[in-house]
Amino acid sequence: MATSHHHGAAELSLDEKTALLSGRDMWTTKPAEGAGIPALVLSDGPHGVRRQRMDSGLGLYDSHPATCFPPAVALASSWDPELVGRVGEALGREARALGVDVLLGPGVNIKRSPLCGRNFEYLSEDPLLSGVLGAAHVAGVQSRGVGSSVKHFAANNQESDRMRVSADVDERTLREIYLPAFERIVTQARPATVMCAYNKVNGTYAAENRWLLTQVLREEWGFDGLVVSDWGAVNNRVAALLAGTDLEMPGTHRRTDAEVADAVRSGALDEAVVDTALARLRGLAERVRAQADPVAVDFDAHHRLAREAAADCLVLLKNHHQALPLAPNGRIAVIGEFATNPRYQGGGSSHVNATRVESPLEELRVLLPEAQVEFAQGYDTAGSADAGVLREEAVALAGQAGTAVLVIGLREADESEGFDREHVQLPADQVELIRSVAQAARRTVVVLLNGGVVSLEGWHDDVDAVVEAWLPGQAGGGAIADVLTGRVDPSGRLPETMPFRLADTPSFLNFPGEQGHVRYGEGVMVGYRYYETADVAVRYPFGHGLSYTSFKQSGFQVTPTGPDTATVSVTVTNTGERSGKHVVQVYVAAPERPVSSPARELRGFTKVALAPGETTTVEIDLDRRAFAYWDITRGDWTVAAGQYRVQLADNAHAVVATATLDLAGDHLVRPLTLDSTVSEWFGHPTVGPALRAAMMSGPAEEQSGAAEEDADALVLLSSMAMRQFAGFLPRPMPDEALERLMRMSEADLDPAAG
Numbered sequence: 001m002a003t004s005h006h007h008g009a010a011e012l013s014l015d016e017k018t019a020l021l022s023g024r025d026m027w028t029t030k031p032a033e034g035a036g037i038p039a040l041v042l043s044d045g046p047h048g049v050r051r052q053r054m055d056s057g058l059g060l061y062d063s064h065p066a067t068c069f070p071p072a073v074a075l076a077s078s079w080d081p082e083l084v085g086r087v088g089e090a091l092g093r094e095a096r097a098l099g100v101d102v103l104l105g106p107g108v109n110i111k112r113s114p115l116c117g118r119n120f121e122y123l124s125e126d127p128l129l130s131g132v133l134g135a136a137h138v139a140g141v142q143s144r145g146v147g148s149s150v151k152h153f154a155a156n157n158q159e160s161d162r163m164r165v166s167a168d169v170d171e172r173t174l175r176e177i178y179l180p181a182f183e184r185i186v187t188q189a190r191p192a193t194v195m196c197a198y199n200k201v202n203g204t205y206a207a208e209n210r211w212l213l214t215q216v217l218r219e220e221w222g223f224d225g226l227v228v229s230d231w232g233a234v235n236n237r238v239a240a241l242l243a244g245t246d247l248e249m250p251g252t253h254r255r256t257d258a259e260v261a262d263a264v265r266s267g268a269l270d271e272a273v274v275d276t277a278l279a280r281l282r283g284l285a286e287r288v289r290a291q292a293d294p295v296a297v298d299f300d301a302h303h304r305l306a307r308e309a310a311a312d313c314l315v316l317l318k319n320h321h322q323a324l325p326l327a328p329n330g331r332i333a334v335i336g337e338f339a340t341n342p343r344y345q346g347g348g349s350s351h352v353n354a355t356r357v358e359s360p361l362e363e364l365r366v367l368l369p370e371a372q373v374e375f376a377q378g379y380d381t382a383g384s385a386d387a388g389v390l391r392e393e394a395v396a397l398a399g400q401a402g403t404a405v406l407v408i409g410l411r412e413a414d415e416s417e418g419f420d421r422e423h424v425q426l427p428a429d430q431v432e433l434i435r436s437v438a439q440a441a442r443r444t445v446v447v448l449l450n451g452g453v454v455s456l457e458g459w460h461d462d463v464d465a466v467v468e469a470w471l472p473g474q475a476g477g478g479a480i481a482d483v484l485t486g487r488v489d490p491s492g493r494l495p496e497t498m499p500f501r502l503a504d505t506p507s508f509l510n511f512p513g514e515q516g517h518v519r520y521g522e523g524v525m526v527g528y529r530y531y532e533t534a535d536v537a538v539r540y541p542f543g544h545g546l547s548y549t550s551f552k553q554s555g556f557q558v559t560p561t562g563p564d565t566a567t568v569s570v571t572v573t574n575t576g577e578r579s580g581k582h583v584v585q586v587y588v589a590a591p592e593r594p595v596s597s598p599a600r601e602l603r604g605f606t607k608v609a610l611a612p613g614e615t616t617t618v619e620i621d622l623d624r625r626a627f628a629y630w631d632i633t634r635g636d637w638t639v640a641a642g643q644y645r646v647q648l649a650d651n652a653h654a655v656v657a658t659a660t661l662d663l664a665g666d667h668l669v670r671p672l673t674l675d676s677t678v679s680e681w682f683g684h685p686t687v688g689p690a691l692r693a694a695m696m697s698g699p700a701e702e703q704s705g706a707a708e709e710d711a712d713a714l715v716l717l718s719s720m721a722m723r724q725f726a727g728f729l730p731r732p733m734p735d736e737a738l739e740r741l742m743r744m745s746e747a748d749l750d751p752a753a754g
Contacts, residue, residue, distance in 0.1 A: 011034070011035065012032060012035055012278075014261050014264055014265070014271065014274075015257070015258075015261050016032060016035075017274050017275070017278055018257040018258070018260040018261045018264075018274060019254065019257045020032055020037060020278060020281060021241070021246065021247055021248060021257065021260065021274070021277055021278065021281070022237075022247070022248040022249070022250075022251050022252060022254075022256055022257055023247075023248065023249045023250040023251035024039060024251055025250060025251055026052070026231075026250045027041055027042055027043060027052055027250070028040065028041050028042070029042070029247065029281070030251075035282075036282060036285070036286075037278075037281060037282050037285050038285055038289060040101040040102060040284065040285060040288065040289075041099055041100050041101050041102070042100070042101065042102040042104060042149070042228070042249065043095065043098075043100040043102070043103060043104065044103075044104045044105070044349050044350050045103070045104055045105050045121075045349060045350035045352070046071065046072055046103075046104070046105025046106045046107055046121055046137075046350055047068065047069045047070060047071045047072065047075070047087075047091075047105070047345070047350065047352065047473065048066045048067055048068040048069055048091070048094075048345075048350075048352030048354070048473075049063075049064070049066040049091065049094045049095050049098050049100055049103065049352070050063045050066070050349075050350065050351065050352055050353070051063055051064045051066070051095075051098040051099070051100055063352070063353045064098055064353065065353050065354070065355045066094050066098065066352055066353065066354075066355065067090065067094060067299060067302040067303060067305075067306055067352075067354070067355055067473075067474065068306070068344065068345050068352040068354040068355075068357075068473045068474040069087050069090070069091065069302075069305075069306050069309060069473045069474075070087075070306065070309050070310045070313050070470070070471070070472050070473040070476070071120050071121060071345055071346055071350070071451065071470070071471050071473065072106060072107060072120070072121050072122055072123045073119060073120045073121075073122070073123075073451055073452075073470045073471060073495075074310060074313040074469070074470035074471060074472050074473065075087065075123070075133065075137075075309065075313060076123035076124045076129060076130070076133055076313075076495035077313040077314070077315050077468075077470065077492035077493060077494065077495055077545075078133075078309065078312045078313045078491075078492060078607075079129065079133075079492075079493050079495070079583045079605055079607050080312060080581075080607045081132050081133055081135070081136035082136070082607075083308075083309055083312055084133045084136040084137050084140070085136040085137070085139055085140040086140065086305060086309075087137070087140065087305065087306075087309055088136065088137045088138065088139065088140020088141040088143075089140040089141070089143055089144060090140075090302050090305055091103060091140070091141050091146075092140060092141040092142065092143060092144030092145070092146045093144050093295055093297055093302075094297050094302070095141070095144070095146040096144050096145060096146055096294070096295045097294060097295050097296065097297045099294075100146065101146065101147060101285075101288040101289065102146065102147040102148070102149055102192060102193055102228075102284070102288065103141055103146055103147070103148060103149065104149045104151065104195065104349075105121075105137070105141075105148065105149065105150075105151065105350075106123070106133075106134045106137040106138065106148070106150065106151075107121040107122050107123075107151050107152065108122065108123055108130045108131070108134040108150060108151075108181040108182060108185065109122045109151075109152055109154075109155075109156050109157055109178075110122070110124070110125060110126075110127060110130065110157060110177055110178055110181070110526060110527075111124060111125040111157075111496050111527065112125075112157040112158070112507050112511070112520070112526055113157070113158065113420075113505060113507045113508075113511045113512075114421075114424055114452055114453040114496070114499070114502070114505060115158075115420045115421045115422070115423075115424070115452070115502070115511060115512075116157055116158050116159065116420055116421075116452070117158075117159040117415055117416055117417060117418060117419050117420045117421060117452075118159060118346075118348070118417050119415075119451060119452045119453075119496075120345075120346035120415065120451025120452065120470070120471050121346060121350055121417070123181075123495060124495035124496060125495070125496040125497065125526055125527030125528065125542065126495070126527060126528070126542065126602050127176070127177055127178075127179075127180040127181045128180070128184075128601075128602050128603065128604075128605075129495055129602065129605070130181035131180055131181035131182075131183070131184030131185060132184065132605075134150065134181055134184070134185045134189075135184055135185045135188045135189040136189075138150065138185055138189040138190075138191045139189045142189070142190075142191070142192065144295075145288060146288060147191070147192025147193055147225075147284060147287065147288045148189075148191045148192055148193070149191070149192070149193040149194065149195045149228060150182060150185050150186070150191045150193075150194050150195065151194075151195035151197070151230065152195055152196070152197035152198070152206075152230055153182055153194050153195060153196050153197055153206060153212065153213075153217070153227075154174070154178055154179060154182065154197060154201060154206060154212060155167035155169055155174065155178050155197070155199065155201050155206075155520075156197035156198065156199050156206075157178075158420055158511065158512045158513075158518065159417065159418055159419050159420045160419070160420045160512035160513070161512065161513070161516070162198050162199055163198045163199070163232070163233075164198075164199070164200065164205075164516065165199050165200065165512070165513055165516060165517065165518055166199070166200035166201070166202065166203050166516060166517045166518070167199055167200065167201055167202070167518055167520065168202055168203075168517050168518065168519050168520060169201070169202065169520040170520070170523065170632075171630065171632055172523070172524065172595065172629070172630045172631075172632055173520055173523045173524050174201075175630035176524050176629065176630055177524055177526050179216070182194070182217075183221055186217065186221045186222075186223045187221055187222065190224075190225070191225060192225050192226065192284055192287055192288060193225050193226045193227065193228050193284065194217060194223060194225065194226075194227050194228075195227075195228050195229070195230055196209075196212075196213060196227055196228075196229055196230060196233060196245055197230055197233065198230050198232070198233045205233070205235050205236075205239075205240075206233065207229050207230075207233045207234050207235065207240040207243065207245045208235065208236060208239040208240050208242075208243045208245070209243055210242065210243040210244060212243075213227055213243050213244030213245060214243060214244040217244070218244065224283075225280065225283070225284065226246045226247055226280040226281060226283070226284045227244055227245050227246050227247070227280075228245075228246070228247045228249055229245050229247065229248050229249055230249075231249050231250055231349075232250070234248045234256065237256035237259050237260055238259060238260060238263045238268065238269055241260060241269070241273055241274070241277060242269065242273060246277040246280045246281060247277070247281060260274065299355045302355075303355065303356065303474065303475055304475075306473050306474055306475035307358075307475035307478040307479050307482070308479075309473070309479075310469075310472035310473050310475055310476050310478075310479030310480075311478075311479040311482045311483055311488040312488075312491055312492065312581070313469075313470065313472065313479075313492050314467055314468070314469050314470075314472070314479060314480065314483045314490050314492050315467070315468040315470075315490065315492035315493060315494055315544070315545045316465070316466075316467055316483070316490035316492070316545060316546040316547065316548075317456075317466040317467065317468055317494075317498075317540055317544070317545070317546070318460070318463075318464075318465055318466040318546070319464070319465045319546055319548075320464045320465065321443070321464055323403065323443045323444075323445055323464035323465040324445060324465045324467075324483075324484060324486070324548070325483075325484060325485055325486025325548060326364075326368065326371070326403060326405075326445075326484050326485055326486070327371070327402065327403070328368060328370055328371060328485075329368075329370040329371050330371055330372070330401075330402040330403075331371070331372045331374065331400060331401040331402050332364070332368065332371050332372065332373045332374070332401055332402065332403050332404075332405060333374055333375075333376065333394075333397040333398045333400070333401035333403070333404045333405070333441065334360070334361050334364060334373060334374065334375050334376075334405050334407070335375070335376050335377075335378040335394045335397065335398065335404055335405065335406045335407070335433070335437060336377070336378045336379065336406050336407035336408055336430075336433075337377050337378065337379055337380060337381055337407075338360075338381075338407040338408065338409055338449050339359065339360045339361045339375065339405075339407040340359050340360075340361050340362075340375065340377075341359065342357070342358075342359055342360060342407070342449060342472075342476055342477055343409055343410070343411065343412060343449045343450075343471065344357065344449070344471055344472055344473055344474055344476045344477075345471050345473065345474075346412070346415065346416060346417070346451045346471055347412045347413075347415070347416030347417060348416045348417025348418060349417055350417070352474075354474040355474065356474060357474045357477070358474065358475055358476070358477030358478045359477045360407055360447070360476075360477040360480045360481060361373070361375055361477075362477065363477045363478045363480070363481035363482075364405075364480075364481045364484065364485070366481070367481045367482070367485045367487060368485060374397055374401070375397075376390075376393045376394040376396075376397045376398075377390050377393070377394070378390055378391065378393075378394040378406070378430075378433050378437075379391075379427070379429050379430050379433055381411045381427075387429045387432075390433075391429075391432065391433050391436055394433060394436075394437055395436050395437055395439075395440045396440075398437045398440045398441040398444075399440040399441065401441060401442070402442055402443065403441065403442070403443040403444070403445060404437050404438075404440075404441035404443070404444050404445070405445045405447065405484065406433070406434055406437060406444065406445070406446045406447065406463075407447045407449065407480075408426060408430050408433075408434060408446055408447065408448055408449070409426070409430075409448055409449030409450045409454075410426070410427075410449070410450040410451065410452070410454065411427070414427075415450070415451050415452050420512055421452060423502060424452070424453055424454050424455045424502050425454070425455055426454050426455070431458055431459055434446060434459040434462070434463065435458070435459050435462055438459065438462035438463050439462070443464045443465075444462070444463040444464055444465075445463070445464060445465040445466075445467070445484070446459075446463050446465070446466050446467070447467045447469055447480055447484070448466070448467065448468050448469060448470075449469055449470070449471065449472070449476075450468075450470065450471070451470065451471045453496060453497075453498050453499070455500075455501075455502075455539075456498065456539055457500060457501075457539070460539070467480070467483065467484070467490070468492070468494070486548060486578070489547055489548050489549055489578055489579060489580035489581065490545065490546065490547060490548065491545070491547060491580060491581035491582070491583070491607070492545050493543050493544065493545035493583050493585075493651070494540055494541070494542055494543060494544045494545060494651070495542070496527060496542060497527050497528050497531055497538050497540070497541060497542045497652070498538060498539045498540040499531070499536075499538050499539060500537060500538060500539050504531075504536050504538070506522040506525050506526060506527070506530035506531075507520075507521075507522055507526075509521065510522065523596070524596070524598060525596075525598060527542060528541060528542035528543075528652035528653075529598035529599070529601060530598075531652075531653075532598065532599035532600060532652055532653065533598050533599040538653075541651045541652045541653035541654070542602075542651060542652040543583070543585050543602070543649065543650070543651030543652050544650075544651040544653075545583070545651075547576075547580045547581075547582070548576070548578050548580065549574055549575075549576030549577060549578040549579070549580040549612065550574075550575045550576040551572055551573065551574055551575065551576075551580070551582040551610070552572070552573045552575045553570050553571070553572050553573075553584070553648060553656060553657070554570070554571050554573070555569070555570060555571045555617070556568070556569075556570045556648045556656075556657040556659060557569055557570075557659055558622075558646045558659040558660075558661050560661065561621070562624075563663070563664060564624045564627055564628075564639045564663055564665070565621070565622060565623055565624055565626075566621075566622045566626075566646070566661055567619055567620070567621050567622070568586050568604060568619065568620045568621075568622060568646060568648075568659075569617055569618065569619045569620075570584060570617070570618060570648055570657075571615060571616070571617045571618075572584060572608055572610065572615065572616055572617075572618060573610070573613075573614070573615040574610035574611065574612055574613060574614050574615075575613075576612060577612055578612060579609070579610070579611045579612065580609075580610065581607055581608065581609045581610070582607070582608055582610065583605060583606070583607050584605060584606050584607075584608065584618055584620065584648070585602065585604075585605050585648070585649050585650070585651065585652075586602070586603055586604040586605065586620050586622070586646065586647070586648060586649075587600035587601060587602055587603060587646075587647040587649050587652070587655070588600065588601055588603045588622070588626055588627060588644055588645070588646055588647070589601075589644065589645040589647060590627070590629070590640065590642075590644055591640060591641075591642025591643050591644060592640075592642065593629060593640040593642075594631070594640065594668075595629050595631070597629065600645075600647055600649075600652065600655075602652070603622055603626040603646075604620035604621070604622055604626070605620070606618050606620055622646070624637070624639065625637060627639045627644055627663060633670075638665075638666050638668065639663055639665045639666050640663075640665050640666075640668070641663060641664055641665030641666075641668075642662070642663065642665065643660050643661070643662050643663075644660065644661045644662075644663060645658050645659075645660055645661075646658070646659050646660070646661055669684065669685065669745070670745075671742065671745045671746040672684060672687060672722070672741065672742050672745040673722075673742065674721065674722050674723035674726075674738070674742075675721050675722070675723065676721070676722055677718065677719050677720060677721060677722070678714060678717050678718050678719070678720050678721075678722060678725045679714075679718035679719065681722055681741075682714065682718075684745055686744055686745070687741045687744050687745050690741060690744065691741060694733065694737055694741075695729075695733075722738070726738070
């Protein structure tokens with residue numbers, strides 16, 4: 001677009017400018033064609049385009065048909081950025097075809113508790129996995145000229161009181177757990193927009209949080225896009241604008257536009273702040289409108305992609321006695337209402353009007369033409385039928401079959417945006433059905449459809465195989481059939497832990513908070529970091545997933561590539577009879593550091609596809625951040641000196657090989673002051689020995705036996721400041737001696753000098 005015909009903010013009046021910084025209606029911004037700013041369309045969502053037919057308010061279910069791809073909970077199980085990128089491209093193509101400029105997604109908030117009602121929209125409990133997959137999603141969508149909106153920034157990890165609760169999180173935990181996915185996406189994929197969250201972060205609304213939106217996002221990470229509010233997240237428009245929230249959505253019938261204009265006129269707000277936000281809006285318009293030509297969408301091709309993606313997302317949790325894949329002939333009893341009417345997406349703002357939906361039952365019949373595939377409803381999600389009668393029918397059918405396949409899960413009413421779950425149990429009638437069928441059938445396979453983790457207790461040990469299908473999108477029925485029949489090898493891995501009990505989860509005592517605050521008391525010990533560090537047993541660990549073939553990993557080694565970087569290499573061989581995919585997972589266990597450290601943290605991963613007998617060698621780079629922690633005293637990423645164990649693992653619990661890496665670390669010696677403790681003085685590498693020598697320089701007769709007493713006294717007084725300790729000494733230490741030692745400690749700060 002030529003810039004000659006609009007001369008920027010200068011020709012707009014103050015009221016015209018402020019009007020542009022809030023929505024025209026629910027989904028569009030206001031235009032100022034003369035100033036080169038067209039109306040932009042923002043639309044949900046992360047796994048399918050929800051373009052409203054008209055401005056029907058929220059109108060969740062009145063939208064143009066679009067492909068419903070697997071939601072984030074499923075997509076994350078693929079551990080495959082390339083696949084996620086292809087889904088992103090397809091989403092971008094559909095958004096472009098429907099006239100959408102900004103697609104609201106991906107959601108990369110961390111799964112702090114399995115109870116969060118929007119967990120189906122989020123990727124993982126691990127920031128690296130969330131960040132790598134989120135960056136691939138954004139790059140894919142934006143490759144088609146559509147903007148992404150990474151959300152919800154930040155610490156939005158629950159629905160309870162979500163419009164105002166204060167997430168009280170220490171800075172190290174924010175930096176290491178809740179911000180890195182956003183950081184990776186912003187720095188690597190350059191999203192067009194970032195959406196700020198509803199909640200407060202440490203007492204300040206995210207929309208008004210200058211530290212978050214300006215200092216961290218823009219100044220530290222270099223974000224140059226537009227910050228848009230979550231719909232209705234702005235509490236005080238002027239404060240939000242000052243903090244860095246550029247665009248308020250939706251519109252407020254010009255009420256807040258006037259507030260901003262009044263603030264400028266009264267001198268409370270510099271007009272330059274308005275101009276800056278406007279420049280970002282214009283920048284967004286130029287970026288997304290550059291490719292405004294309509295595109296044709298091949299919905300059949302997108303449906304096939306949705307099926308391929310979903311199949312790679314299914315996680316085979318358990319497969320005893322090779323119950324799967326299903327035999328191509330014989331009798332199969334398919335049981336469960338979800339087998340004919342599957343639950344495939346979550347409730348709320350991301351609800352997509354799918355182009356078509358496949359059922360597991362029909363797709364199994366297509367793929368198993370020689371088998372007798374029979375059906376029983378088994379349970380009724382509406383609760384209007386007699387559960388006992390349905391169960392008896394299912395048990396009778398299962399008794400005559402070689403294998404019973406139960407399709408089980410949560411109803412949409414059980415999990416959605418807007419509320420958190422109270423528990424992780426499956427509906428009681430479904431649990432009873434599984435137990436009864438498992439007693440009657442020769443082999444029992446359970447397929448789960450759920451957006452949040454569910455408990456497998458009470459029936460897990462009675463069944464032969466369990467497949468976690470999550471919410472698999474509109475082609476989930478075909479994907480389930482592909483995996484159950486062995487047409488596709490299951491290669492999904494859990495992106496979150498499946499605990500035995502809700503009470504075992506690290507946030508259990510601090511979720512969802514009370515009286516307007518939720519304390520992130522578990523700190524960095526989120527998900528597997530906690531279970532592995534505290535040695536708490538889980539049903540299935542993060543990263544777990546089985547295959548129909550077998551893989552051998554060999555020759556694991558770690559090579560330093562710099563003072564605090566390394567490359568890992570490992571050879572992977574498919575030693576089985578089928579083609580399949582394996583996820584190589586690399587974790588790092590840190591040495592003792594000045595901060596509490598998880599037992600191990602995921603620091604690299606890659607997915608490889610191998611034919612039977614095929615071998616490949618993969619390399620994974622570990623950057624400085626793979627070894628660093630956030631040091632609050634330095635306000636920076638810091639690598640501690642010591643021996644790091646780099647671990648090749650099948651999942652967060654099962655380490656298969658370890659290599660060590662000795663790192664010199666950052667020079668962390670701090671200058672001593674009179675406020676430094678006795679143990680800091682004596683523990684200082686150069687000052688400590690000199691101080692001991694100075695104290696021992698008294699008359700010889702005083703020294704006999706004094707050394708042992710001194711050692712005991714030092715332990716007792718170790719946390720005392722030097723200025724107090726000096727007064728406890730039998731002979732005072734001359735001021736000039738202490739001054740000299742403090743200067744010595746400053747000289748030590750220069751690594752070259754040491």
